[in-house]
Amino acid sequence: MKKRALLISLLASAGTVAGLFASGAANAQLNLKQFGIGGGDSAAEASGAASPGGLSQLLQTYVGANQQVLSGQSTLASAMGMSSAAGQAQQAAGLLAGGGTPSVSQLTQVGSTQQSLSQTLTQASASRAGGAAQTPVNRQAFSEGLSSLAKGVSQYSSMQSGLGSIGQMNPSSLLQAGMNPQTMQSASYIAQSAPGQLQSLMSTLSSAVQFASSHGISVPSIAKSALGGAQ
Structure with a gap:
C-alpha cells in the first residue's frame, strides 16, 4: 500500500x-x-522589420536602394561632365558590392558620399538653370541617370513603413534567435539615417527633373511617379 x-x-x-x-x-x-520572432500574430512580425528575416531583408533593400542611387548619381554626374563626382559615386558603390552584411562604418561612408553627391548635383542643376555656357549635357545619359536615381528613391520609400519597428527591437531576444550582431547594428543605423537620406534624395531628384524639363531632356515616368509616391 x-x-x-x-x-x-x-x-x-x-x-x-x-x-x-x-x-x-x-x-x-x-x-x-512580441519581438517578431516565432509565431506570426505579433504586430512586429506583421511589419516584417523586427524579425531576424525581416531585418536581413530590410538591409538587402537598403543596399540595393543605395546601389541604384549611386549608379544614378554617377550617371547624372557623368552626363554633366563632372567626372570626379562620378568617380566618387562608383567608389562608394564598390563598398556595397562585396556581398554579406556591410558594417556600420561602410554604411556611414556610403551615406556621407551619397549626401555630398546630392548637394553637388543639386547645386550643378541650379547653376546651369540659367543656360550659362558650360560643358554640354549628355541628354540620353542624364535621362538614364534620372531613371536609376528614381528607382533608388522608390526603394527607399518602400522601407519607411518598416523602420519604426526597429526602434522596438529587443537585442537580447534577437541574439538568442541567432541574429548576427553586425546585422542588428547596421539595421539600427538604417533606421536612424534612411528618413533623412530619403528627403535629401527627393530634393536631388526633384531638382534633376526640373533641370531636365527645362532643357528638353526626356523625363522617365518612374522619376515622376517616385516624386509623387515618396511624398
Whole structure:
C-alpha cells in the first residue's frame, strides 16, 4: 500500500514539473513573439522589420536602394561632365558590392558620399538653370541617370513603413534567435539615417527633373511617379 502511494506521489510530482516546463516554454515563446520572432500574430512580425528575416531583408533593400542611387548619381554626374563626382559615386558603390552584411562604418561612408553627391548635383542643376555656357549635357545619359536615381528613391520609400519597428527591437531576444550582431547594428543605423537620406534624395531628384524639363531632356515616368509616391 505504501509503495502504491509513493508511486502515485511521484507521478503527480512529475506531472507538476512537466506542467511548469510547459508553462515556461509558453512564456518564452510569447516573449519572442512580441519581438517578431516565432509565431506570426505579433504586430512586429506583421511589419516584417523586427524579425531576424525581416531585418536581413530590410538591409538587402537598403543596399540595393543605395546601389541604384549611386549608379544614378554617377550617371547624372557623368552626363554633366563632372567626372570626379562620378568617380566618387562608383567608389562608394564598390563598398556595397562585396556581398554579406556591410558594417556600420561602410554604411556611414556610403551615406556621407551619397549626401555630398546630392548637394553637388543639386547645386550643378541650379547653376546651369540659367543656360550659362558650360560643358554640354549628355541628354540620353542624364535621362538614364534620372531613371536609376528614381528607382533608388522608390526603394527607399518602400522601407519607411518598416523602420519604426526597429526602434522596438529587443537585442537580447534577437541574439538568442541567432541574429548576427553586425546585422542588428547596421539595421539600427538604417533606421536612424534612411528618413533623412530619403528627403535629401527627393530634393536631388526633384531638382534633376526640373533641370531636365527645362532643357528638353526626356523625363522617365518612374522619376515622376517616385516624386509623387515618396511624398
